[in-house]
Amino acid sequence: MKFINSFLVFCTLFISQTFLINASPIKRTPPSFELQNTAIYFKKPDNWNNQIYAYIYSNNSNNVIKSEWPGFSMRSIDDGYYSLVLQHKYFPDFKVIFTDGQNQVPGVNQEGFVLTMDAVYNQTGIIGISYNKPYFYYNKSEKLAYGNIAKVYYRPSHKGVDLYLKDMYAHFKIGSGEWNNIPGELMEYDPYTMFYTITIDLGKAESITLTFTDGEGYWDNNNEMNYEFKKFSNFFIDNY
Ligand SMILES: *[C@@H]1O[C@H](CO)[C@@H](O)[C@H](O)[C@H]1NC(C)=O
Ligand SMILES: *[C@@H]1O[C@H](CO)[C@@H](O)[C@H](O)[C@H]1NC(C)=O
Ligand SMILES: *[C@@H]1O[C@H](CO)[C@@H](O)[C@H](O)[C@H]1NC(C)=O
Numbered sequence: 001m002k003f004i005n006s007f008l009v010f011c012t013l014f015i016s017q018t019f020l021i022n023a024s025p026i027k028r029t030p031p032s033f034e035l036q037n038t039a040i041y042f043k044k045p046d047n048w049n050n051q052i053y054a055y056i057y058s059n060n061s062n063n064v065i066k067s068e069w070p071g072f073s074m075r076s077i078d079d080g081y082y083s084l085v086l087q088h089k090y091f092p093d094f095k096v097i098f099t100d101g102q103n104q105v106p107g108v109n110q111e112g113f114v115l116t117m118d119a120v121y122n123q124t125g126i127i128g129i130s131y132n133k134p135y136f137y138y139n140k141s142e143k144l145a146y147g148n149i150a151k152v153y154y155r156p157s158h159k160g161v162d163l164y165l166k167d168m169y170a171h172f173k174i175g176s177g178e179w180n181n182i183p184g185e186l187m188e189y190d191p192y193t194m195f196y197t198i199t200i201d202l203g204k205a206e207s208i209t210l211t212f213t214d215g216e217g218y219w220d221n222n223n224e225m226n227y228e229f230k231k232f233s234n235f236f237i238d239n240y
Contacts, residue, residue: 039084040096053100054098055098071099083134094114096115129146152197168189169186170212171183172211174202174207208229209227210227
């Protein structure tokens with residue numbers, strides 16, 4: 001897993017956009033979730049103050065986003081939930097500590113919770129993955145909703161750049177269940193970020209195992225190891 005520099009992304013995006021406009025009549029529905037940003041949510045304990053912060057750090061000490069305690073101010077949304085929108089580059093090698101300036105979880109001298117895209121936390125850790133897009137609360141009639149879902153982000157190697165103009169399917173099994181039928185479920189494509197995405201409901205399962213195919217001979221099964229994720233993970237595969 002790696003993050004690439006933004007100039008490279010920009011160039012590639014430009015090329016791929018040009019391709020799409022000039023060469024491809026493909027029409028797709030917009031991605032089911034936001035690809036530039038992601039949000040985390042925290043359900044505040046009742047006895048905490050109303051100003052909540054998320055302190056985000058990396059266990060790699062060279063990789064601190066913001067060193068000053070207490071961290072980023074979170075926005076109060078509804079029913080005691082707070083939200084913070086972040087860019088993808090802050091995931092997945094980071095940890096988060098929530099605080100009101102006096103109290104904190106996890107406690108002093110304990111390791112933070114794993115920073116996970118779209119995760120909803122309470123004081124015990126992650127309690128679900130949100131269905132919502134970041135900033136959803138600007139629509140007053142939309143409520144925070146979460147569950148045991150996998151929001152999968154997948155970007156294949158650019159060595160097969162023509163893949164970006166094709167369909168991509170997620171061939172997967174949930175927990176110890178059966179694999180879905182080949183080629184799998186059609187993913188949504190975002191030409192701007194070149195990520196394929198899909199949301200999969202994991203029900204009561206603790207894990208998901210995935211491979212990806214274009215249905216025409218391209219298979220990415222992670223060098224025969226498949227992509228395995230525990231529930232409430234960063235379901236993020238960037239092989240660009
Ligand atoms: C940080 O923690 C994650 C998960 O706990 C681990 O996979 C990763 O290797 C760690 N990174 C460093 C630099 O220690
Ligand atoms: C945190 O969420 C879990 C899972 O929904 C729940 O069982 C637990 O009671 C919650 N803890 C608090 C302190 O609200
Ligand atoms: C706001 O949210 C409601 C409920 O999810 C939805 O039906 C409606 O289309 C949304 N409005 C806008 C402008 O997105």
